[in-house]
Amino acid sequence: MSTSRSQERLQESLSLVIQLLEKQRVIEALTHKQESKNKELVESLVHRQNLALLQRKLRDLHPADLAHIIEALPQEDRLVVWAELEPHCAAQVLLEASRSVRDFLVEATERGRLLELLGQLDPDDLAYISESIDPEVVAEVYHSLDAREQSLFQRTMAYPDDAVGHLMSPELVWVRDTSDMGGALEDVRRRGELPPHTETLFVVDARHVLRGALSLKDLLLRPPSAPVSAVMSTDVVSFTPLDPAADAARAFERYDLIAAPVVDERGKLVGRLTVDVMMDFLHRQAQSEALRRAGLSGEEDYFAPAWTSAKNRWLWLLVNLLTAFVASRVIGLFESTIQDLVALAALMPIVASVGGNTGNQTVALMIRGLALDRINRANTRHLLLKELSVGLMNGAVWGTAVGLAAAALYGSLALGAVMAAAILLNLVVAAMVGCAVPLVLHRLGRDPAQGSSVLLTFTTDSMGFFIFLGLARAFLVV
């Protein structure tokens, strides 16, 4: 048996695959160089041997591991591995891969093989990845499904991809509330198979309305004559297909759920959500949030061509350039002041930078608090006041420190005082804007992770320059 340290094993697999691919490339390069027929034959043998080794290694791996390995490979290597996968396995890899890599693999697969792969998928899984695939191909696969599968596919497609309905699975086991343990056990035995993550069976009435949940544990431990309705738990957390997946994921986390029923508006059981799907969802969310905050799409393929990546970053670059230009024009207003006292040019970035950094701390806290539902109408005022106090305190303490340093450096107490006042004011601006921007974006139904930082930095830069140079013109240069 293999009790395996999974992480190490995966790292080793990745290294081995990379080695084999490396060898493959060397062999191919040699084959290219060598002219003699004879040598070519030998190389080609080695080539085949190596490929067989690669195939064997790949066959042993879990689809999730294969997806991981493919994501970590440069694009040409991905295609070598991808071509070696069996259709069934390749179909699972498509499910496990991230969106951008899935798009790349689909793009690189010729139509015949793609049809074969997609034919292997359950209809709800097919719906899940259908956005990556040419609608014509999806339609062709759809027509090959039987009526029940077609309706499953359509039901999944009917919900937005961040709703419970899009992520739920139709695989579920239910028993009747009028049954007893013996009858329920009989039902389960007759099915012969239970879907994964079945720790509880759902209990429904004659109208298929959810009435409770019966754990396998009780099915094992209770006497056969015990009625289901007496043993089942009635306090079941359930979802509707239109509930946001993010809310469901949080409920899974909070109540330690493994699987939960999905019911329609009349309470009828229509599907099942499982913890693995929720974990994937949370994982994708966490992953994309960090990238979205940096102005990336959250789906960037590490091994996409440089040109594609460069274009992905243009929108953000453009926004940044425009805001930087505005800040630059603010400075432009004070060119004569700077001409009179050139030290201002050296000191002004400090004011802007301190404001930007502390403001971004506030932004990070607010985004996190909003995502965790820690921030609500009832406590917003409290938080605003608190951040304002923090800004005032830090502004007073550190403004004074920097002011003294500036005064010492340039031998001007007045310059130091202007510097201190500008830092204090800009930290207050930063605290206010850092609170307000994520809150407003959130109220408008937008994602505060995307955009808050740009707006914040824009404000603290422009205001930092304006406050500092404005104070300097008023008090120093005249």
Added chain:
Amino acid sequence: MSTSRSQERLQESLSLVIQLLEKQRVIEALTHKQESKNKELVESLVHRQNLALLQRKLRDLHPADLAHIIEALPQEDRLVVWAELEPHCAAQVLLEASRSVRDFLVEATERGRLLELLGQLDPDDLAYISESIDPEVVAEVYHSLDAREQSLFQRTMAYPDDAVGHLMSPELVWVRDTSDMGGALEDVRRRGELPPHTETLFVVDARHVLRGALSLKDLLLRPPSAPVSAVMSTDVVSFTPLDPAADAARAFERYDLIAAPVVDERGKLVGRLTVDVMMDFLHRQAQSEALRRAGLSGEEDYFAPAWTSAKNRWLWLLVNLLTAFVASRVIGLFESTIQDLVALAALMPIVASVGGNTGNQTVALMIRGLALDRINRANTRHLLLKELSVGLMNGAVWGTAVGLAAAALYGSLALGAVMAAAILLNLVVAAMVGCAVPLVLHRLGRDPAQGSSVLLTFTTDSMGFFIFLGLARAFLVV
């Protein structure tokens, strides 16, 4: 029965608790103002009625929900809710709360009640939160445990808090490999209870070495005479107590695990990891990462006093001030150049800002890639070259655009050319440093999320000013 929309229900509970607390405060304020004995009595009755309502509401809530509500309340309100909780429930809330809020609650609880609460916890849970608690109190609770519980406590404490051993639970069910289905079922029935998240039973040999896993499903579906060793799955993902919890969490995600065995170095079964603990771990990690990137400790309590929060942010502020000072000194080197051409003062922040923003995109990508194991020795060079190409392309395109704008604005083609060149060079610097800093921190075994951004912004600011003003001095002013 209650099939409940959990998220809405939680929001409603929170609002209700806040309302009740609000009322409580109004009543108290009134009681303070009113002098007459009579009135006081009436108020006190209303007061008690309101409190009873609050207590009833709190009693209905899941500990995870209570923890959530407590986290979302200002500190004085937290204490009102906290005081109303039954010891058993309060103990669970301590487990569910975030570190900073747990510390706050422990701090606010008098010793007698704290001892009572902690006595309710399982020894492994006690160990899990023991860092928040006065060692003397922990010792007192420890001495009240029986020998088996003491050894469990000690075993959990023996592992670092990001290791599997610290998170595993001793609650597990195993059957012998020489048993058959009937015998295994008998074993389970004799226990009378199964721990939560038991979808499989672990199979061990006479020396308690893990041999495989037997699903409850098989126990239900297979004939009683089938031998365990023939039915069990032998391909079990297991962990050792010293494995990093982050690796285990990734394996849970990748292989859709519900529970996994933990074995010692001789393969003996010592504990069990469950998906709910892993989800909590991932959640805490994701939560703290975003804050750590902004220079916060990742555990900041939203309702801590402003003074505490202000101090939490000092280290970062200080680092930021020091780096800003260095950048400012770089500008100081070129004061005479700026004096000659004051437009430079207005344009230089653009160069720095564009470098900082695109560099931080690279940093975000690298941190994410490192966290997901997408980046390794084999593909580092490829990624470096790619980011460099992206920097060159974007530098050429956007440098030219900004150069032309600057040339038009100030009517100097030479100034535009210097601007374009400076942006191109600074984007290349940003790409290199943005790749290198997270990689180096990671190789040194440090957390790249903490520190990468500061170092990057420091470099792109200083280098941005240096390159731009240096080019200007060389080509424009002479």
